[in-house]
Amino acid sequence: MSDTTVENTESANNQRQINPEVLQNISVTLSIEVGRAMIKIRDLMRLTQGSVVELDRIAGEPLDLLVNNTVVAQGEIVLVNDRYGVRLTRVAPASERMKNL
Numbered sequence: 001m002s003d004t005t006v007e008n009t010e011s012a013n014n015q016r017q018i019n020p021e022v023l024q025n026i027s028v029t030l031s032i033e034v035g036r037a038m039i040k041i042r043d044l045m046r047l048t049q050g051s052v053v054e055l056d057r058i059a060g061e062p063l064d065l066l067v068n069n070t071v072v073a074q075g076e077i078v079l080v081n082d083r084y085g086v087r088l089t090r091v092a093p094a095s096e097r098m099k100n101l
Helices: 003-016 020-024 041-045 094-099
Strands: 030-033 063-067 070-080 083-091
Touching: 063 083, 070 094
Parallel strands: none
Antiparallel strands: 030 063, 063 070, 070 083
């Protein structure tokens, strides 16, 4: 292989690498899921102030932390200076997150 070919290959590999600073500035949507419920539209239309919707989670069960609709961790609700927060109790391994993409 000639020196020119090696230089061209190295240059192409460098162009494919992602600059970490650029990657770190990309916005993502972070959401916390307490639970889910499936209801009929008729029941949805009957909801009023004070109505209770039963979720599919048991009290005390961990909440899901999602990034762009992919579960990346689980945790529990905490209060921090009169604001809600989430204490992470489990972070999904990268291999598990990749399966869900």
